[in-house]
Amino acid sequence: MLARRALPRLQQCHRLVPFLYIRLYSTTKLSNGITLAYDLHEPAKKAERGLRDLRENAPPIVFLHGLFGSKKNNRSMTRDLNRPVYALDLRNHGDSSHDPRHDYNALAEDLELFLQHHKLTRPTLIGHSMGAKTVMTLALRNRVPIANLIPIDNAPVDAALHRDFIKYTQGMRKIDETTIHRQSDADAILKDYEESISIRQFLLGNLVRQPDGTQKWQIPIKILTNALDNMADFPFKDPEEARWEGPVLVVRGTKSHYVADEMLPVLGRFFPKFELADVESGHWVTSEKPEEFRKAVVEWLQDKE
Template identity: 70%
Template structure:
């Protein structure tokens, strides 16, 4: 196990952004998965291994758009930013647990004929990516988990609080996002987190603000999101290159969890980023550097 610490570095202005294409894949299990494909620069070699980017609870592919562009450029790889089921523009389904989420990604990788992809997941997306790796139903080249660990651990109480706020907003039939934000502010002080949650709103035909995500399904799934489908690291493990990126101000990957991580993922490295749980948005340059260095080592 090697410990990495991302160091600050002045980043050149972003240029030569990748082209983006929006698409929807109808999986053989009936679920429709929306995704953005961020293509590498035209001069990049063709056929480079793709990156598949999975967001967290209440998020969407939009959250990872800027980072996907940068990684496509820096790694010269195509980056697929996915909307997981019950999020963004993907299908709604009453079943929402890590096995179901992993099955969706397995179907997606199979249909797109990806056999050497890198999975990057944050929070819920991290446990989804870990589940895919440990199930070994489809081959992946490497794994990057962002601020989550392969253990059963209670979610922060904030998530249940957000559900209550969302229900209040829905019941209030607000017509302006500012009014929705005023209600949400009673539950969450941090403006960036409120803005993140409010990206799930859209204006319905009657002029009211509606949630794009199925609040009922996700509220019922909060316990599932705290769970992890594998309990015994002596029974299953993923030996491929693995990077765990954790926020040092977050509790989701505490030091006492590292031995368990090492048993499930014996070839893992650790990158500490001075941030909270929202590592990618709080410290994008630290995150970018840790990911790029890790993946370039695999080339």
């Protein structure tokens, strides 16, 4: 007989299957009314030394996904980091709250409140795409102490999103208008808007089965469609008025245009201690070249300890 796993004290969502509780994710209700869902990945050394000692000697990492992503995207990135890793669902994504406001100051405020709630002092913040601009915004707001920044394939500039994101929303809205029972049927619709099966699977990961057997988007497509201009923007315009002097590793895909060479001078004015790690990939760095990404991050963090 399977033993019933004890539930941790953290507020959490779970489902009951015969004789077993399976922990899916935890949630935190923030003082601004937003609820953020997250996974906490604890390294193996926890059992030997205790989580408290581990946190004191290895500050935690907070990992943020990109637009249309979720905490699930970063599970494989926690290996070899040897410290607690919080993988968050940002607002309007995954299992977190939906809210009409979706811009970088709002996303950064959510993250600030999350760090304060969990008493995460001087964490390393890693974010891809939308998550990259979120962690850079948080650093420049300078309201909570952080140790290191690792933005992945985005720069602190106003730059139009690749037109693919507009196509994604068109395809997703088309699916929303159709009665879908099988993910393969949704994929057939999305093929008209995106050729890459890996990107389609990434987007389709946001579908959830309803009690009536149909599949619907878990994310608010209309809100995120309306927020595309905000996601292209960056809230800080003048490096003379806002600058963060801490260590920054900018990881960029060499086949992507989001951190072009001509953007590096502006990046350096906002973040004068930034270093650059090039990975031979497109925009989806962590999924296209996960080992190369992990190696770059682990080696860089080792130098900072």
